Amino acid sequence: MGSTQARIAIDAMGGDFAPAEIVAGALRAQAELGVEILLVGDPQQLADLIKQHSSSIQVEVVPAEDLVEMHEEPLTAIRRKPKSSINVAMTLVKEGRADAVVSAGHSGAAMASALLRLGRLPGIDRPAIGTVLPTILAGKSVLLLDMGANVDCRPKFLEQFAVMGTIYAQYVLGIEKPKVGLLNIGEEPSKGNDLALRTYELLEQNPRIPFAGNAEGRDVLSGNFDVIVCDGFVGNVLLKFAEAVGGVLLQILREELPRGWRGKLGTLLLKPNLKRIKQRIDHAEHGGGLLLGVAGICIISHGSSQAPSIFNAIRIAKEAVDNRVLDRLQSQYQAESPKLSPKTEATALDGE
């Protein structure tokens, strides 16, 4: 990976608005973020789309003959369709031709492909999907994980999520000693379900984790925590709720603000400010989840992603590459937990 520019492989065929919106977001990212884009998918469709944007754009197209459909069983599809766009994109990372993958396609398939093609990092039993959300404190974000990769978790999985989250917060979010929280139903260590109670002990004892105690639902966006871990079931429910609630709030504003003549005039005056509010609330901005724990940088975007989301997903990928998240995850885990490292090669391939 000697390139100075991050090279991002894009699964151009995955997502509700693929390939047009995916290509649009990717081309903008190449122009504005200084990344090198590799568009993976149907060469003819992609060439046509690139031409529509500008005849002068130089972007590499990597052909992929197939794609995984949303209704397919992920593991089966990934195995049966080696030439699907997600598999081809993942192989580019495996072979060192790309530094990261971005996909808005079938998220289960992206995970399966990452696991089978790239394998897990040493010391990690289950990769997790991490999502960075803005908090109520300006400029302060929170990393939540797992957002849906693992619906039934063991305490040690959550402990690993916390270690990975800590490293991500340190090197990408730039927080030297991130506050790591355990999502729970009360502040006290005695609160929670069986998983939370047992995880609390592990987090408290692990010197790698700057554990700051339980985080309740109300703490997620408070800015009091930099990293919050939970199982993928709770995380996914919460994330989808959070994304939808923004729309609910905008709907309330749309209904209530323009009432009466004062309302109509006031709303008119506030137009630019309302636009900024919409941007702050809009979920499209968060771009996607980072698959932490596989031996490569993978960003899993929403199926409904349009160009701005893809652009943001590529930005997240670039930040992870530029800050060498993968090296740090790998080396820190190995350095502090050497007994876990020999498993790497075996687990990386155990599905194949």
Next chain:
Amino acid sequence: MGSTQARIAIDAMGGDFAPAEIVAGALRAQAELGVEILLVGDPQQLADLIKQHSSSIQVEVVPAEDLVEMHEEPLTAIRRKPKSSINVAMTLVKEGRADAVVSAGHSGAAMASALLRLGRLPGIDRPAIGTVLPTILAGKSVLLLDMGANVDCRPKFLEQFAVMGTIYAQYVLGIEKPKVGLLNIGEEPSKGNDLALRTYELLEQNPRIPFAGNAEGRDVLSGNFDVIVCDGFVGNVLLKFAEAVGGVLLQILREELPRGWRGKLGTLLLKPNLKRIKQRIDHAEHGGGLLLGVAGICIISHGSSQAPSIFNAIRIAKEAVDNRVLDRLQSQYQAESPKLSPKTEATALDGE
């Protein structure tokens, strides 16, 4: 229970703003809702507070010498303090002197007291806390349960929550055939954690439940479901997040709306509309959770409840009493599941 007016016992000593705010909310409810209030707590303090409001108000005070503090272990406290306000209030219901209890005190203690004093309904293994939230559709609410009473659930608990939720939606929310959803991470029956997968089957097979499939996080406030069941861990995290997110939005409005002179002028013009928006968003309005599955009507309010929340909690209690929710829960379960009914007496007392 021959009284025409619902008689509501209020744990006047429970909550962060007790007894002043509790009394204020209760007196307003008596005046406006046509309910009979029984204030349970320190007679002197309560008499003083009542006098401050008006010398003409007639409200019954039931003395209670003790109270459960927030830090106490609930079951122990309930047993050691038979004369605590929550226990005295619950006893009023048990003895038929009140139809319902409202408490903003220690929620675990309120649950323990309800279980020990009143017992469970026939056929119910675990009572659940149900909360009614507004949806994006005007005038349409959704009942979510469990919001935190049971952090580790078995599929049959969730099935019972669904039956209770159905009855509540039918008789209190007035929806003949409520759409009942299972909170999950995908729409397909094959999605979810072990609990969700096994619960799906039970809900689908139960003829009492108008099961409408899986509800994702984004569906909670969409108005597509009337009742959504989940375990108390997920429910509590979600509820606390939902309550906080309103504050986050109001904060964003406060920061962004008055920017620039147009912003300041526009905000001034919109003052009444913004007030209405605040009301729609403000969590205080939902009043509290209904403890479904015990042999009595119990409303568990937020510890942070002030007078408006207490007023709303009493309204919820009154609606449950007036619509004879308890009789319907009891008779419907017994009628359709006679084998479960003999357990009643035993389980009602099993902790004592």
